[in-house]
Amino acid sequence: MNLSLSPEDADFLAEVQQALEPFADTRGFVVSNSTPELKAFYKALAARNWLALSWPVSAGGMGRSPVQEFLLWNEAHFRNIGRAPQGVGVVAKTIIRHGTEEQKAAWLDPIRRHDITFALAYSEPNAGSDLGSLQCKAVLEGDRYLVTGNKCWNSKAHTVDYLWLLCRTGEASSGKKGLTLLIVDAKAPGVVIRPLELMCGNMVTEIFFDRAEVPVTHRIGPENGAWRLITEALADERYVHFTPGRVRYDYFTLRRWLEEHGRLDDPSARRRMDELAVLVLQAEAHVLRLLATPGDSSGIAASNKLAHVNAIQQIARAAIALGGIEAMELDAPTSLHWRQTMTESIGGGTTEIMESIIARQRLGLAANR
Structure with a gap:
């Protein structure tokens, strides 16, 4: 498996980084979809047709690879901007695969322009x-x-x-x-x-x-006949919505806070942060493995979600262990991460459901185990 970016993907990543910089810290993870800042971000992506980045050209998209779609949203997460709108992923991709021609004509253009949500x-x-x-x-x-x-x-x-x-x-x-x-x-x-x-x-x-x-x-x-439709769509969601960019953002936010408050003078704190840095790299490897795996990827998508949740929750718990009560004050960024990450093991499929998917689809275990 080749984990390096192609020249084309590397050029696209540089373009994404430049385009997203003005929207850093839009905080779309914890604010309403209707804020002017987040709307402006989505409209800016729509102007480049990046909301339809991986859609087929025949559906009004750009026909780019899942790798480039991942790079876009991974950078958005690392900059604390926000996740992809549900319409451009789960909804639009299901309509593209299973909708009638009339439904495609009615829904896809308004979605990619971010005119409807x-x-x-x-x-x-x-x-x-x-x-x-x-x-x-x-x-x-x-x-x-x-x-x-x-x-x-x-x-x-x-x-x-x-x-x-x-x-x-x-x-x-x-x-x-x-x-x-x-x-x-x-x-x-x-x-x-x-x-x-x-x-x-x-x-x-x-x-x-x-x-x-x-x-x-x-x-x-x-x-x-919806079950097959939603399961294939959720597999897409688990690499676009649960990216290592979010994990990396949480890690560096905690590291900066610990440095500013003198907590990294303790060798045990530095060792714990080094251990968490390995978790960040593991989360990145899971997504790259998913993107490099052809065919039915739902089991790997589930393992990616588990790796993501494990990493951000360990980072959040480390904030308490290393930062103490000061790190839990309401205006501390470390406190927000702790309060937010506790729900990550539920949304998009609970940890138990993800483990069941892995057991059935990757390990070949019986469905009732």
Whole structure:
């Protein structure tokens, strides 16, 4: 496996670094999608067509490699700017792969221009990572679906235009085989979205549907056929959303804080930071391995997510161990990282779910283990 960048990728990385520098510290990890600074960043990327960087040219994209897409968002994370909008990744790539020609014409251009935004509406109060047991129901009546039920822990859904809704169209006992994807207008009658603030300042939501009407033309893929669509999309998300750039940012933020407060005079503190530096390199190696692996990469994508979470949580715990109570003061950057990273082992699939994926798809173990 070649871990070095090609000349073309190296040139692109230099271009990305120059383009992203004015947006450093936009803090998109903990602020609303609707802030002027984050909107300006996304619009700047859209002007270069970088929101559609890896889309096929036939879909309005640039046809670039997953490596360049990773380089873009890895740099955005390292500069504390923010993650890719859900619309350009999970939503658009699923429409490209499984949407009708009419759906591609209707949705892809507004997404790549950042004229419309999306939030994922997957998790429910009794179905977090176990999406096969979700109960939010959509019933087909004529040329529309009527959606009833609720969702929760949905990131920033109160700021977007549309919801990427995973709902049940099969029988209650149909499990993974009875799920369907719908695009729902976030401001449609029968849709109520309530924001919930986490202890890190990030916003999630709870969403309520009361016979909300959704045109059948807003169904992506076949009825009762969503499971394959969402699993392949989540594999994409786990290398674009969980990058070593974020790990490296957290590491250097902690290191600067420790230096400024004289905590690295202690040899044991320096040794611990050296150990964490190795974790940063391991997280980077996981992503590079994922990008270099052809075919079904979901198992490696899951291991990348685990490596990411392990690294940032160890860095956060080191802030407490090495910085003491001073590092936990609310205005300290180390405190924000600690409060934020504790949720990383849940979002995008819990640690237990990731381990199950690795066991089945990489180790060949039985599904019930």
